[in-house]
Amino acid sequence: MRYAIVGGGIAGVTAARRLRALAPKAEILIFEQEPQLYYLRPGLIDLLAGEKKPAELTPFDRNWYESHGISFRPSAQVVELDPGRHTLTLSGGEKMSYAGLILATGADAFRPPVPGASLPGTLTLRSLQDALEIRERAQGARAALVLGGGWLGLETARALRAWKLEVTVVERAPWLLPRQLDRAGGEVLATQLNKLGIEVITGTSCQELRGDGEVREAILTGGRRLPVQLVVIAAGIRPRLGLARQAGLAVNRGVVVDDWLATSAEGVYACGDVAEWQGKVFGIVPAAREQGQIAAANVVEPGSARYRGTVVKNRLKVAGVELVCLGDTQPEGGPGEEHRYASPQEGVYRKLVLRGGKLVGAIVMGDLSGLGEVERLISAGEEVGGELKRLLTGRLG
Amino acid sequence: MEKWECTVCGWVYDPEKGDPSQGIEPRTPFSDLPDSWVCPECGAPKSMFEKLS
Numbered sequence: 333m334r335y336a337i338v339g340g341g342i343a344g345v346t347a348a349r350r351l352r353a354l355a356p357k358a359e360i361l362i363f364e365q366e367p368q369l370y371y372l373r374p375g376l377i378d379l380l381a382g383e384k385k386p387a388e389l390t391p392f393d394r395n396w397y398e399s400h401g402i403s404f405r406p407s408a409q410v411v412e413l414d415p416g417r418h419t420l421t422l423s424g425g426e427k428m429s430y431a432g433l434i435l436a437t438g439a440d441a442f443r444p445p446v447p448g449a450s451l452p453g454t455l456t457l458r459s460l461q462d463a464l465e466i467r468e469r470a471q472g473a474r475a476a477l478v479l480g481g482g483w484l485g486l487e488t489a490r491a492l493r494a495w496k497l498e499v500t501v502v503e504r505a506p507w508l509l510p511r512q513l514d515r516a517g518g519e520v521l522a523t524q525l526n527k528l529g530i531e532v533i534t535g536t537s538c539q540e541l542r543g544d545g546e547v548r549e550a551i552l553t554g555g556r557r558l559p560v561q562l563v564v565i566a567a568g569i570r571p572r573l574g575l576a577r578q579a580g581l582a583v584n585r586g587v588v589v590d591d592w593l594a595t596s597a598e599g600v601y602a603c604g605d606v607a608e609w610q611g612k613v614f615g616i617v618p619a620a621r622e623q624g625q626i627a628a629a630n631v632v633e634p635g636s637a638r639y640r641g642t643v644v645k646n647r648l649k650v651a652g653v654e655l656v657c658l659g660d661t662q663p664e665g666g667p668g669e670e671h672r673y674a675s676p677q678e679g680v681y682r683k684l685v686l687r688g689g690k691l692v693g694a695i696v697m698g699d700l701s702g703l704g705e706v707e708r709l710i711s712a713g714e715e716v717g718g719e720l721k722r723l724l725t726g727r728l729g
Numbered sequence: 730m731e732k733w734e735c736t737v738c739g740w741v742y743d744p745e746k747g748d749p750s751q752g753i754e755p756r757t758p759f760s761d762l763p764d765s766w767v768c769p770e771c772g773a774p775k776s777m778f779e780k781l782s
Contacts, residue, residue: 342739349781350781352782353782372738372739372740373768374738374739374770374771375738375740375770378770391734391739391740391741501774615736617736617738617739618736618737621739622738645737647771647772649735649771649772704774704776
């Protein structure tokens with residue numbers, strides 16, 4: 333019995349480990365296109381900041397895979413998948429059959445069509461190689477522009493500040509983290525980032541990048557020109573769909589999966605950043621882990637594990653700025669009842685979203701006291717009642 | 730000794746190595762880590778860890 337996993341990120345490796353536990357005798361192969369063993373993608377920020385080495389981001393070494401009977405093949409590109417015949421083909425021509433297959437091909441960084449975005453010195457941060465390249469570029473740069481004020485963009489800005497660069501973040505939406513934060517929260521956050529020496533420009537996009545051989549200048553909407561030697565584009569991710577399309581699987585924004593993470597082809601499951609479940613591509617580690625485990629269970633025994641979604645949780649990894657967003661935060665309002673507490677001078681902002689008396693989302697910034705309780709209430713789906721005021725003010729109440 | 734994995738970011742606590750960044754000596758079992766200890770990678774609390782199978 334052979335199980336094949338395409339993609340050796342957190343979703344693929346989690347699936348492999350669960351397969352190992354559920355099917356002790358099966359052959360398990362992971363095909364990864366990058367040249368390294370599985371590493372912690374969120375840790376690339378620390379690598380970029382010069383705070384960690386690649387080895388520190390690699391939780392399992394060669395011996396670990398060997399002792400667990402998992403064959404991890406780096407630099408392996410699966411170019412063809414034939415779900416009807418249950419076979420796959422590698423770029424070198426090697427062909428093999430499988431009993432079950434898990435697609436965990438992840439996502440690429442999105443590059444918006446900005447003129448000049450192909451100039452050297454304009455990079456995206458997705459792989460370990462990307463992080464090393466940006467770090468190297470940062471050594472010779474004075475000023476950097478980060479395009480995108482989402483989680484990755486802000487953390488990238490912080491990492492570049494560690495190299496003493498002048499850093500500007502440009503976000504197209506009217507405020508930072510527009511998919512989780514609301515306007516008031518975004519403003520508090522921008523002030524905190526300013527204190528770290530990061531300039532934040534919202535409601536603006538980059539019209540053009542210019543340079544003679546290397547990027548040297550960014551032209552923003554409104555006409556402002558920024559001298560730059562490094563541009564990092566952090567404009568979100570796009571699931572890698574090439575193989576799924578070639579195989580004829582149903583795809584939308586991601587590979588469409590049902591509640592068992594089954595794709596439209598028999599014997600093929602998908603998980604992690606490539607999978608689209610109920611219209612959602614989560615793009616976060618906890619979802620990739622949960623989905624990896626569920627896909628593995630269903631490959632071994634179809635219908636044995638049902639996916640019910642992952643509570644979205646994001647924590648900003650920027651030293652000196654505490655921020656956690658949980659669940660449905662209603663960035664632009666919505667059906668839920670909103671409660672706020674703010675103390676902008678201290679960088680404190682808290683918003684709780686309730687529906688039918690139950691907590692469904694929260695923004696907790698500046699003061700993380702009581703965060704555990706907030707998380708527990710969101711997961712448990714209990715009614716909040718009289719605790720609301722305390723939850724809202726944390727220990728400040 | 731058992732290794733434990735952070736469910737938020739995937740970082741693995743290896744007791745053989747400990748966690749020098751938070752003053753945890755090598756050969757400290759996960760169960761002996763103080764409650765104030767957090768994932769050095771993402772800041773998740775100890776309760777967010779699962780034992781590696």
